[in-house]
Amino acid sequence: MKLKKRLKNFKLLLVNHPWLNYIILFFISFLFFTIILANPTFADPDSFYHAKIATLIKDQGIVFDFPYLQFTTLKNDFADHHFLYHLLLVPFIIFLDPLLGLKLATIFFSTLAIVIFYWLLKKFKIKGAWIYTLILLVTNPFIFRLNLAKAQALVLIAIFLAIYLICQRKYWYLFLLSFFFVWLYGGWPLMLVVTVFYIIASYLPGIKLKTKDKKQKICRLFISWYHKSNTRKLTVQNIKLLFAVSTGLLTGLIINPYFSKNLHFYWQQIVQIAVINYQKLIGVGGEWYPYNFFELVASSSIAFILLITGLTLFVLYFKKQTTLSWTFLLLSAFFLILTLKSRRNVEYLIPVIIIFSALNINLFLSAAEFKVFFKDFKKFISQKEIVLLGFIIPIILLSHVVYRDIKSVFQDHQHGFSFNQFKQSSEWLKNNSQPGQIVFHSDWDEFPLLFYHNHSNYYLVGLDPTFMYNYNKDLYRQWHNITIGQETQNLYPIIKNEFGADFVFVDLESHQLLDRNLGNNFYFEKVYEDFEAVIYRVN
Numbered sequence: 001m002k003l004k005k006r007l008k009n010f011k012l013l014l015v016n017h018p019w020l021n022y023i024i025l026f027f028i029s030f031l032f033f034t035i036i037l038a039n040p041t042f043a044d045p046d047s048f049y050h051a052k053i054a055t056l057i058k059d060q061g062i063v064f065d066f067p068y069l070q071f072t073t074l075k076n077d078f079a080d081h082h083f084l085y086h087l088l089l090v091p092f093i094i095f096l097d098p099l100l101g102l103k104l105a106t107i108f109f110s111t112l113a114i115v116i117f118y119w120l121l122k123k124f125k126i127k128g129a130w131i132y133t134l135i136l137l138v139t140n141p142f143i144f145r146l147n148l149a150k151a152q153a154l155v156l157i158a159i160f161l162a163i164y165l166i167c168q169r170k171y172w173y174l175f176l177l178s179f180f181f182v183w184l185y186g187g188w189p190l191m192l193v194v195t196v197f198y199i200i201a202s203y204l205p206g207i208k209l210k211t212k213d214k215k216q217k218i219c220r221l222f223i224s225w226y227h228k229s230n231t232r233k234l235t236v237q238n239i240k241l242l243f244a245v246s247t248g249l250l251t252g253l254i255i256n257p258y259f260s261k262n263l264h265f266y267w268q269q270i271v272q273i274a275v276i277n278y279q280k281l282i283g284v285g286g287e288w289y290p291y292n293f294f295e296l297v298a299s300s301s302i303a304f305i306l307l308i309t310g311l312t313l314f315v316l317y318f319k320k321q322t323t324l325s326w327t328f329l330l331l332s333a334f335f336l337i338l339t340l341k342s343r344r345n346v347e348y349l350i351p352v353i354i355i356f357s358a359l360n361i362n363l364f365l366s367a368a369e370f371k372v373f374f375k376d377f378k379k380f381i382s383q384k385e386i387v388l389l390g391f392i393i394p395i396i397l398l399s400h401v402v403y404r405d406i407k408s409v410f411q412d413h414q415h416g417f418s419f420n421q422f423k424q425s426s427e428w429l430k431n432n433s434q435p436g437q438i439v440f441h442s443d444w445d446e447f448p449l450l451f452y453h454n455h456s457n458y459y460l461v462g463l464d465p466t467f468m469y470n471y472n473k474d475l476y477r478q479w480h481n482i483t484i485g486q487e488t489q490n491l492y493p494i495i496k497n498e499f500g501a502d503f504v505f506v507d508l509e510s511h512q513l514l515d516r517n518l519g520n521n522f523y524f525e526k527v528y529e530d531f532e533a534v535i536y537r538v539n
Contacts, residue, residue: 018122021130025118029111029137036147036409037103041416045445047149048417048452049463051098053080054089056455062257068451070438071460071475071499072467079258079265081186085151098452099419102149109153110146116160117351123164124324126358127365135306135354140299141343142350143409152347155185159348162191162245166198167324169237171244178248182256186269188249190348194331195245199238201326203231273466277342282465282476285445287344296339296346299408303350307332310357313364320363328356417449425505425533426453432527433457433503440501440538442483442511444468450505460499475499485513492523496538503527504536 042048056063066078080086092108093101117136121129136142146153158181165174174195182188256262272278277288297304314321314329331352338345426449429439435456441447447462460479461468469476478494481487487494495501504524506515509532518524518536528535 022115022118025130025133026111026115029114030107032137033107033110033147036143036413037107039414039416040099040419041414042099042149042419043144043413043416044148044150045417045448046463047102047448048099049448050082050086050089050149051093051102052448052452052455053082054086054093054102055098057086058090058093064257067436068455068458069447069460069462069467070458071471071479072462073264073268073471074463074467075471077261077264079262081262081265081269082151082184083257084180084183085154085185088154106147106149106153109157113146113153113156113160116157120160120164121355121358124355124359124362126355126362128358128361132354132358135302136351138406139303139350140404140406140408141296141346142300142303143406144412145344145347147409147413151185155187155190156347156351158184159190159194160351162194163198163327166195166241169241171240174241174244175248175251178245179252179255182249182252186266187274188252189270191245191249193334195241197330197334198323198327199241201330202234202238202323204326205321205323268466268470272470273464274342278466278469282469282480284465288342290341291339291343291346293340300346300350303353306357306361307353310353310360313360314356317360317363322359325356325359325363328352328359332356422446422449422533423453424530425528425535426450428528429503429505429535430454430456437502438500439503439505440479440495440499441505442507442514446505446507457503460501482517483511483514485511485517488517491517491521492538496523502538504538506534506536508533 053063062083063080064078066074069075089102089105092105096104114133114137118129118133121132126132146156158177162174162177162181165177178188178191181191253259253262253266258265273284273288278284279288314325332349335345335349335352339349429450430453433439433456437457439450439457439459441450441459444461444463444465447459450457450459451462461476465476468479475498478487478498482491482494495504504518506518508515515534519526523539524536525539526534527537
């Protein structure tokens with residue numbers, strides 16, 4: 001009885017002081033993410049690049065020139081498409097080691113994203129916002145992506161805020177948010193996508209597809225419907241929404257430290273890398289490859305159970321659907337397609353389908369028939385049995401899934417790239433080479449680590465192989481053939497004359513064949529070796 005009374009008092013405290021919910025959620029999320037990221041590793045090599053750029057901004061100011069990737073388009077057309085993210089990292093690395101500061105920033109931004117998600121649910125008046133937030137907090141692919149040391153958490157915060165501002169039609173705030181979103185993230189068109197889907201969804205609740213005249217065309221239905229005064233008013237409001245977001249994005253592109261180089265960069269990043277995706281021509285990053293549908297469902301099983309529930313209720317209560325529920329249905333379909341194309345989009349998909357499902361479950365719980373059903377149900381079942389059926393049994397059934405997902409996230413972040421990976425070999429290069437000398441390296445994803453530990457030397461390719469492929473397709477193929485050990489006859493003329501390299505760096509874990517080919521060629525002198533890498537001097 002004492003426990004029951006304490007729980008009741010605690011619940012009353014949270015109701016009377018809503019801000020306590022945010023503090024508790026912040027503390028839980030912060031602690032959870034701290035445990036996940038406790039090891040001195042990063043799950044993604046790009047983390048080292050972000051730490052280095054933030055360090056250079058702190059020490060030297062904005063990075064405009066990028067000679068570190070000599071054989072990519074970034075050499076002459078560099079744009080920091082995470083500029084705002086890197087600026088926000090600077091306070092975290094002033095008094096801390098850059099990698100530790102990056103860890104702390106990742107934990108803080110990820111925690112803030114969870115809290116903002118909960119806040120958005122409360123703004124939508126969704127019952128059980130805590131439950132949906134905890135589901136998001138234990139969904140494997142989402143939490144894995146959220147805890148990467150990238151701008152993902154800040155991007156989600158911006159998207160959540162944008163959705164709220166769109167619903168409230170706060171045009172000036174939307175303009176400002178859209179402006180800074182361009183500075184934050186190379187995928188800034190997402191802001192426009194969300195706005196367009198909301199505008200489309202705003203018309204859908206008023207459509208009545210059934211008509212006695214079977215010959216009447218859909219277009220006539222829309223025309224007659226449009227001439228209603230409320231629809232004309234809605235259209236004016238939607239034009240203002242589109243104008244606010246579009247002008248904000250356009251202004252962010254023009255009033256930009258990297259204008260006009262950023263235009264060419266965004267063409268590569270958004271169109272060639274994200275939309276076209278050269279995965280069939282070159283070896284792109286793992287996040288750009290598609291998700292298998294059944295793998296996606298298995299890794300996000302609780303979220304997809306919610307989605308099925310939400311879709312079922314959407315159909316059952318079709319006539320009662322609002323602009324908001326239609327918006328999240330469209331966004332769910334859009335991000336599902338994107339995720340099946342490139343797995344990196346899963347961080348948008350999961351929160352969107354959870355909100356869509358929550359809106360429809362909320363609609364069901366508010367329906368008169370549910371209240372009648374629940375009232376009759378209580379006559380046949382005790383309060384203890386309700387607690388057992390409603391809370392304890394689902395927890396038992398889903399506990400294995402939650403444990404599996406959390407364990408998987410822990411393992412993914414623990415077995416990543418060590419803070420000290422390639423540190424010794426990079427320091428040897430820095431101490432035994434001249435500034436600006438080119439290092440031929442064995443893979444494109446080695447660049448962020450080499451760059452972090454040694455930005456005195458220049459490298460070939462990094463961040464994405466598309467930048468090298470666009471720079472010179474023939475050079476890309478030559479580099480690729482050498483690194484996989486296929487080219488053995490012309491190593492010296494290609495490495496020395498075509499690439500102008502003075503040193504060759506080889507990752508011993510994955511490029512033993514290249515190491516063997518260089519070791520058998522007298523033009524290359526082995527000058528350094530440890531358990532991670534070997535370095536050859538080009539004579």
